[in-house]
Amino acid sequence: MAKKAEATVEDKLRALYDLQLxxxxxxxxxxxxxxxxxxxxxxxxxxxxxxxxxxxxxTDVETVNFEIGAKKNLIExxxxxxxxxxxxQKNVRNSREFNSISKELEFQELEIQLxxxxxxxxxxxxxQKKVVISETKExxxxxxxxxxxxxxxxxxxxxxxxxxxxxxxxxxxxYQGKIEDRLVKAYAxxxxxxxxxxxxxxxxxGASGGSFFTIPPQVQVEIASRKKIITDEHxxxxxxxxxxxxxxxxxxxxxxxxx
Numbered sequence: 712m713a714k715k716a717e718a719t720v721e722d723k724l725r726a727l728y729d730l731q732l733x734x735x736x737x738x739x740x741x742x743x744x745x746x747x748x749x750x751x752x753x754x755x756x757x758x759x760x761x762x763x764x765x766x767x768x769x770t771d772v773e774t775v776n777f778e779i780g781a782k783k784n785l786i787e788x789x790x791x792x793x794x795x796x797x798x799x800q801k802n803v804r805n806s807r808e809f810n811s812i813s814k815e816l817e818f819q820e821l822e823i824q825l826x827x828x829x830x831x832x833x834x835x836x837x838x839q840k841k842v843v844i845s846e847t848k849e850x851x852x853x854x855x856x857x858x859x860x861x862x863x864x865x866x867x868x869x870x871x872x873x874x875x876x877x878x879x880x881x882x883x884x885x886y887q888g889k890i891e892d893r894l895v896k897a898y899a900x901x902x903x904x905x906x907x908x909x910x911x912x913x914x915x916x917g918a919s920g921g922s923f924f925t926i927p928p929q930v931q932v933e934i935a936s937r938k939k940i941i942t943d944e945h946x947x948x949x950x951x952x953x954x955x956x957x958x959x960x961x962x963x964x965x966x967x968x969x970x
Contacts, residue, residue, distance in 0.1 A: 721937040723890060724911075725959055727898060728951050730886040731911040732963040737879045738908050740872045747865045754858040761851040768844050772837055779833045782826040789819040789826070878970040894940075901947055911949045913956030919943040926950070 718726075796816045803809045887895050901910035912920030914931060924945045926934075934941050935952040942949055 718889075719937075720939055721955075723894060724937055724940065724949075724951050724955060726886055726889045727894065727911045727949060728913075728956060728959045729963055730883060730890065730898065731909065732960065733879055733883045733886060734902070734908065736967060737876060737883065740876050740879070743872065744865065744868050747861065747868065751858065751861050751865055754854060754861060757854050758851065758858055761847055761854060765844065765847050765851065768840055768847065772840050772844070775833045775837050775840070779830050782830050782833070786823050786826045789822045793819045875967075875970050879967075882966070882970075898949070901942075901949065905946055905948060909948065911951060912943075913951050913953045915953065919946060919948060919950060922946055 793816055796812050796819070800809060800812045800816070803812065890898075898910050902908045907921070909921060912922075914920070914926060914934060917931065918925050922943065922945060924943070926943070930941065931952075933939070934950050935954070937952070937955065940949060
């Protein structure tokens with residue numbers, strides 16, 4: 712059985728640049744989405760928080776209304792007792808009984824006064840809470856409308872790009888499989904450490920792509936020979952010659968058009 716031919720340095724450079732083009736396309740798609748997913752998540756948290764606050768405020772109002780009801784019942788009970796004691800006072804036999812009933816009447820009058828004061832305070836609390844409820848409802852309505860708008864925006868972008876992104880990620884895995892692990896790891900490390908995730912760049916006007924540092928002519932010749940993998944001494948990026956870059960860009964452009 713014939714032994715499979717080992718990949719040449721040029722093959723590796725082409726595969727690395729292809730991988731870079733694929734991953735850069737994924738980056739572009741994600742940049743279009745930008746901060747939208749995080750914005751949607753934050754808005755969802757805001758809406759949930761406002762709904763929870765609204766529920767608590769409504770529960771607070773119900774609790775205060777229950778307290779008002781209890782105080783009204785207490786007033787009615789006190790009035791009944793006052794009526795009862797007033798009748799008893801008419802039939803007292805001595806001053807001690809009269810004074811005792813008078814104290815009870817006084818106590819019930821104070822109970823009514825205190826309950827009426829509590830009711831007044833409770834009603835003021837309800838009015839305050841109603842203002843907060845109204846403001847919270849208005850804010851919730853605004854945040855909910857904003858959330859729906861942002862969700863619609865995100866869903867439209869996802870509908871346009873999700874399928875392509877998934878296909879690109881599959882291609883990225885496929886191309887990584889064509890490259891030895893050592894180079895894939897180096898590529899991933901460089902990509903993490905450099906601006907715009909560009910780990911493999913062509914020479915442009917005698918300098919590393921996206922850089923102003925000129926590459927010596929001798930090094931440019933070595934890069935064009937495609938005999939070894941050369942990195943930029945300033946940025947650490949892997950360098951490819953412009954001809955190879957153009958050829959692979961055309962090839963990958965055709966691939967992207969099919970996705």
